[in-house]
Amino acid sequence: MISTGVPSSAADSLEQIPPGVREELKLRRALTLGGGGTPAHVYLCEDEDAKAVVVKVLRAGAGVVDGHDLGSFLRKSAQISRIHRELPYLSPYYVPLVGQWRGPGWGAYAMPRIDGVSPTMLLHDGDQGRRRFLATLRSVFAVLGTHxxxxxxxxxxxxxxxxxxxxxxxxxxxxxxxxxxxxxxxxxxxxxxxxxxxxxxxxxxxxxxxxxxxxxxxxxxxxxxxxDLNLGNLIIRTEEGPGSGVDRIPGPRFTVLDPRGxxxxxxxxxxxxxxxxxxxxxxxxxxxxxxxxxxxxxxxxxxxxxxxxxxxxxxxxxxxxxxxxxxxxxxxxxxxxxxxxxxxxxxxxxxxxxxxxxxxxxxxxxxxxxxxxxxxxxxxxxxxxxxxxxxxxxxxxxxxxxxxxxxxxxxxxxxxxxxxxxxxx
Known part of the structure; x- marks a missing residue:
């Protein structure tokens, strides 16, 4: 799952997603994800074909410092699109967009659910985990630097x-x-x-x-x-487990999320x-x-x-x-x-x-x-x-x-x- 949050409520949050987004993605269920440091609301959703998608929504006035404003939020999807368009060797490491929307006083974008964890999870495994963490982060910065x-x-x-x-x-x-x-x-x-x-x-x-x-x-x-590369914005992708029903994303083993805009x-x-x-x-x-x-x-x-x-x-x-x-x-x-x-x-x-x-x-x-x-x-x-x-x-x-x-x-x-x-x- 996306590691920027965990389900904070079992209640269906579908009505909190703008109607046009719900209709275009054909969503039938949504759970609010908690945690993270964003003023946007993040939802783990399911469409009518039972495929998972993550939707982020920000409404004007939700954040009062630069970087938390609606303008910065709308530029996030533009930055993601630009990287996929201009940097072909970095593109496989970057989260793809499912869609992006804006309306009067709000913006939203959607991305596929990524099956994986933050690299910091490795730090819970003692000295060996710390060495793996540092090696993993070294690989991430090597890719980001070169490509x-x-x-x-x-x-x-x-x-x-x-x-x-x-x-x-x-x-x-x-x-x-x-x-x-x-x-x-x-x-x-x-x-x-x-x-x-x-x-x-x-x-x-x-x-x-x-x-x-x-x-x-x-x-x-x-x-x-x-x-804005806090480590919650990196996902170390995991393999598909037997019978998990989660689509395995091919290619490199980490994915970058949620740029600054x-x-x-x-x-x-x-x-x-x-x-x-x-x-x-x-x-x-x-x-x-x-x-x-x-x-x-x-x-x-x-x-x-x-x-x-x-x-x-x-x-x-x-x-x-x-x-x-x-x-x-x-x-x-x-x-x-x-x-x-x-x-x-x-x-x-x-x-x-x-x-x-x-x-x-x-x-x-x-x-x-x-x-x-x-x-x-x-x-x-x-x-x-x-x-x-x-x-x-x-x-x-x-x-x-x-x-x-x-x-x-x-x-x-x-x-x-x-x-x-x-x-x-």
Whole structure:
């Protein structure tokens, strides 16, 4: 099945799909899929011939940050179509479209059900599983690099990195401040016993550091392969089981889903940092939320409810694994600071994703929090984690990429890693 969600309700959701989509696909049943980080509603459907199809629907106003808007959603199917049209060697690895629709204030697209799992499922099988996970992800990035990113390259315009990271976060600060109050201001905070500068002070420090500004600027931009490559957007396809009735999709053994919806050329490091974010915080946070206690209005203790320590080891190993991929080895020739940009981009993903959780309209259920309270809990946990990461980068060594474990160590307590002074185990 598509691993971006699991059935969250046994009730038939057919009436929630726009009538024109239902009629064209001849749908007779639909179940809502839960999970994931999208503001769109996702349905696992069955047509009159009992074939499975996944339908995604977004209505205007469902998301209030860039990337969650209807315009971006409508560009997703266009990006998928473009890849199938222009990149014949990448096309077999990309989810096909069954159809795409738009109406007054809504958009939808449909894709076949893909039988498989996220590559992170391998991490539940100890050290052997971690090695298989890294080998699998290496194969994925080798294909994306050779047959995708490298298909076309353009010089990066001046200030691309600043606009992508600093400006994006600055645009989202008002939403964060609206719902997180004085935590998003100019006052120093305390997170898990550590004093952390305010977000605005940290951004001022970034802007005052020529070395950091140089690191976040890519030298070149590449074909827009994805733009939102969290590991839930990768499916490792499984073989058809005896009598399963599921059509086996021939060809390569993984499928890429749900791109960002971008038309302009992009920095591949952005995608790699999204994969890193899946391992450090995103998957565990979406799966169980945060336990957050408050000593004062500006002092918090945060933990993941369902930490995934095995993901931490993979996160530490990810940068070195990428260096074994031919595309990233070649990237080092023209853009030697990309491993440092990977860590900064990951940190900006964490901070920006906090605002995405406030933009989300997915119903979530965590112990002691549901609906809006659960979304705010996710936003607060990610926001405070992002502050720790950014402070760690700015106050640590000039070359944090030389020791990713030391950089990510500030997440040890949050993630339930063995100690706060050693690599995740």
């Amino acid at each position: 995708g990113y490298a298909a076309d390259v353009v010089p990066a315009p001046l200030g691309h990195g600043f606009g992508t990271h600093m400006d994006r976060l600055s645009r989202r600060l008002p939403l964060l401040q609206q719902h997180l109050g004085p935590l998003v201001g100019d006052t120093e905070l305390r997170v898990n016993g550590r004093r952390v500068p305010s977000v605005r002070e940290l951004l001022r420090r970034v802007a005052a550091r020529p070395d950091v500004l140089a690191a976040i600027e890519p030298a070149r931009l590449y074909y827009p392969v994805h733009g 971008i038309e302009e050329y992009w920095d591949p490091v952005y995608d790699a940092a999204k994969a890193l974010f899946s391992l450090t915080l995103f998957d565990a946070a979406i799966g169980g939320g945060f336990e957050i206690s408050q000593d004062t209005s500006l002092s918090h203790e945060i933990r993941l409810r369902r930490p995934l320590p095995a993901y931490g080891s993979a996160a530490v190993d990810l940068p070195a694994m990428l260096m074994t991929v031919e595309f990233f080895r070649e990237l080092s020739r023209s853009d030697p600071l990309w491993p440092r940009r990977l860590l900064y981009t990951h940190t900006f993903h964490v901070l920006s994703e906090a605002a995405c959780r406030l933009s989300d309209r997915t119903d979530r259920e965590f112990p002691g929090a549901s609906g809006w309270a659960a979304r705010r809990e996710l936003a607060l946990g990610l926001y405070l984690s992002g502050l720790l990461l950014l402070d760690n980068l700015l106050s640590g060594p000039d070359d944090p990429e030389s020791d990713p474990a030391a950089h990510l160590d500030c997440l040890a307590t949050i993630n339930g890693w063995a100690t706060a002074s050693s690599s995740p185990q």
